[in-house]
Amino acid sequence: MTSRPVPRLRLQMVAIRGLLYSVGLALAILGLGGLGFWLLDPGIQTLGDGLWLAFTTAATVGYGDVVPSTHASRAFAVLVVLVGLAVLSLVTASVAAIFVETEEREIERELLLELRKLQREVHELRDEVRLLKSLPPLPPEGRG
Secondary structure (H helix, E strand, O other): OOOOOOOHHHHHHHHHHHHHHHHHHHHHHHHHHHHHHHHHOOOOOOHHHHHHHHHHHHOOOOOOOOOOOOHHHHHHHHHHHHHHHHHHHHHHHHHHHHHHHHHHHHHHHHHHHHHHHHHHHHHHHHHHHHHHHHOOOOOOOOOO
């Protein structure tokens, strides 16, 4: 039983869907992180500041313009770093997968072209061998 290759469009759609899910998850995590910082830390005055702190914390940038000031918000920052790194890594991996898949498809296309050339060459050689076999044998040389 020969396995059939998955259509390329379907593979591309799966990769794009994975990217969309990863971005959606990242946005949800950052949104929840921003809300958490806003609720936990009295130094965070707006939800926008909470979102900014969640992003800079998850991305491990830490500009220092907005920082957690309570023990609870610092512990929450540790959680945001761990979860944020994982989720942002998923987004990066999804983007990389799309590029790798595109390159793999190009390599596969080139290999298939070479394979077709080799198949044609083998068929031509078989035809040539059949033709040579159908010819009458040559008389032996040196016999008189």
